[in-house]
Amino acid sequence: MSRLSTTLEALAKTGRKALIPFVTAGDPYPEFTVPLMHAMVVAGVDIIELGVPFSDPMADGPVIQRASERALAHKMSLRRTLLLALEFRRTNQTTPLVLMGYLNPIEAMGYEEFANAAQRAGVDGILTVDLPPEEGTQCAELLKARDIDPIFLLAPNSSVERIQKMDTVGSGYLYYVSLKGVTGAGHLDIASVQTKVAELRLHTQLPVAVGFGVKDAATAKTIAGLADGVVVGSALISKIEGNLDSPEQAKKEIIELLASMRLAMDTLGA
Amino acid sequence: MTENYTMPDARGHFGPYGGMFVAETLIPPIQELNAAYQHYLGDPDFIAELDKDLQYYVGRPSPLYHAERWSRELGGAQIYLKREDLNHTGSHKINNTVGQALLAKRMGKTRIIAETGAGQHGVATATVAARLGLECVVYMGAVDVTRQSLNVYRMKLLGATVVAVESGSKTLKDALNEALRDWVTNVDNTFYIIGTVAGPHPYPAMVRDFQAIIGRETKQQCLDATGKLPDALVACVGGGSNAIGLFYPFINDTQVAMYGVEAAGDGIETGRHSAPLSAGRPGVLHGNRTYLMADDDGEIIETHSISAGLDYPGVGPEHAWLKDTGRAHYASITDNEALEGFYALTRMEGIIPALESSHAMAYTMKLAPTLRPEQTIIVNLSGRGDKDMQTMAKREGIEL
Structure with a gap:
């Protein structure tokens, strides 16, 4: 069983929910990322989604677009993102790691080489x-053969057939995009999320x-x-972005936000 | 292989190219669009309305003009120009926007979005939106907004909102990214009119089918004028819509050579160009697999061309397929060569071509002398040069 399934099953047994931060690899500079990942684990996150920078992030809002641009300015790439993952794994063998990005860097590397x-x-x-x-069965099979979960998105307008x-093709978890829009959009509708998740x-x-539009501890808890x-x-x-002249301050604020989300999520019903 | 050409397959593949590479939120609207398109393609009412608009609103058929003086001057094949520059709004782009807008209307969509490079597709979209009373938002790279300010003004006059896109390289590809972001946010009421034969299925096939009227007319006009099929077709290729529109009805006529002309910018060897078929590699961008300008890491690299309409790092997937199968040939023309084509047609025939079309003219100047006088070349004069007056005047040091 994959590290993702093990982690999610263990959480389910204790009634806890997974807190999953997304950060772009190499933002604002490559050396920032791995220490941040370790600090996020200490703050109580369960899974880390690491964004692979891409020149044309069509599904992302301005905040993540600019993160990609900052990382690319430091020559961040899919290969270098994999090196950051390897570095993280040297001292952490338990926290599941998901790479999230666009297809072209994987096409350029080749599916099999990438999966390996x-x-x-x-x-x-x-x-x-x-x-x-x-379009993705070939890639998904190569990943599954290596105990890597191909994770797919579902959206508010996804039909039963799509779900x-x-x-069938996905594993690990399904990522429900909570709204019609790009990442970071501001119109999360809790009632419709509730209805759709029940349908899923x-x-x-x-x-x-569930992601897209989770901004604070209260939303995370809901x-x-x-x-x-x-x-998130x-x-x-x-x-x-708000602390480009002080990355340590950025890290501190990220950890504070995640810790507040962790606390709120662990006091469900309270 | 091209004896009985039936591309694409049901899922939009041209061999390994094309397809439907989009985020999940766009799958339902794309499926809805495909179903509507397939339905109306076979609906006599829809086709009649489209034909009527093409005749009385666009001004079709466009003439096939024998450029006799230029042919004599070049001393080779007879050159005929397919005069898409004479269409309403000044380019071939309106053939497609009229079709897609009628589709939008039948689908009950109230809002139109589009991306544009040179502004020709933006103007053609704003035009049909005005006529049908639909809200219209056009995304345009900030760099293009500056170099094609005349078209920006035309779009605004027509009632469209023009959004200057400041992300990435601030050109056509970034305008496309932003239009996709708008669509994903407003899928319920919005129809995205893509201007070229790229994007996810069904766009490459649908835009081709709307533009194929160019080639259908050309075939008949050429037979009427010369009594035979042409020996060669020439068209510029950015995304490739005017080229595929001309080529498509001739694909099974394997004796007709087809030449697509990409923008070599400062020269292929400088790396500053927009010629993915000539110097790129296959990859995935904007919903389809095709030849792209990308680096070893798969990041899209910035393109360069004097013509905003060719300044795009990808190309329609059908062109990728026609290249691989050898049915069409792809060449490239530098900025400076394109300018020679621009001046040649202007002074030899009294026709000022768009800078995009000037690439096709420049290639024709190379091709014609290699053929005999009884042979025929048809060049797609895809747009007129009015929009480029500022660019040209500036190059000549003239303040307008």
Whole structure:
């Protein structure tokens, strides 16, 4: 069983929900990322999503676009992101790590070489935004053969047929995009998330993580009441952007925000 | 292979190219669009309305003009120009926007978005949106907003909102990214009119089908004028919509050579160009697999061309397929060569071509002398040069 499934099952047994931060690899500079990942683990996160910078992040809002641009300015790439993953794994063999990005860097590397490299780097899941299952079975099979979970997105307008398809091809967890829009958008509708997550549950046994639009501890707590995991990205990256002259301050604010989310999520019903 | 050409397959693949590489939120609207498109393609009412608009609003058929003086001067093949520059709004772009806007109307969409490079597609979109009373937002790279300010003003006059895109390289590819972000946010009421034969399925096939009227007319006009099919077709290729529009009805006529002309910018060897078919590699961008300008890490690299309409790092997937199969040939023309083509047509025939089309003219100047006088070249004059007056005047040091 993959490290992701083990972690999510253990959480489910204790009734806790997964806190899943997303940060862009190499933002604001490459040496910042691995110490931040370790600090986030100490702050109580369960899974880390590491964004692979891409020149044309079509599904991302301005905050994550600029994070990509900062990282690319430091020559960050898929290969160097895998090196950061490897470095993280040297001292952490337990926290699952998911790479999230776009297809073209993987195409450039070659699917098989990428799958091998991801396995060597100790990566546990791959979420490729612009690779729907129709086009992605070859890549998904290569990953699954190496105990890496291909993670797929579902959206508010996904049909039952789509949900069933993701349940078949996906593993690890399903990532429910809480709104029609790009990352960091501001119009999260809790009632519709509740309805849709309930619909997903009818068609899949996979854990469901919800992201896009989670900004603070209160939202994290509400989402944790509906889903198995809460993904927070743009809100963290905003801390980096707000403290470009002081990365240590950025790290401190990220950890504080995650710690407040952890606390709120662990006092569900309180 | 091209004897009975049926590309793409049901899922939008041209061999290894094309496809549907988009985020999940866009899958439902793309499926909805594909279903509507397939339905209306076979609907006589829709086709009749489209034909009527093409005739009375766009001004079709566009003439096939024998450039006799230029042909004599070059001393080779007879050159015929397909006059898409004479269409309403000044380029071939309107053939497609009229079609997609009618589709939007039938689908009950109330809001139109588009991306644009040179502004020709933006103007053609704003035009049909004005006519149908639809809200229209056009995304345009900030760099292009500056170099094509005349078209920006035209779009605004037509009632469109023009959004200057400041991300990335601030050109056409970034405008496309931003339009996709808008679409993902407003999928319920919005129709995205893509201007070229790129994007996710069904766009490459749909835009081709709307532009194929260029080639269908050309075939008949050429037979009427010369009694035979042409020996060669020439068209510029950015995303490739005017080229595929001309080529498509000739694909099974394997005796007709087809030449797509990419923008070599400062020269292929300088790396500052927009010629993915000539010097790129296959990859995935904007919803399809095709030849791209990307580095070893798969990051898209910045392109360069004097013409904003060719300044794009990808190319329609069908062109990628036609290249690999050898059915079409792809060459490239530098900025300076394109300018020679621009001046040649202007002074030899009294027709000022768009800088995009000037690339096709420049290639024709190389090709024509290699053929015999009884042979025929048809060049797609995809747009007129009015929009480029500022760029040209500036190059000549003239303040307008």
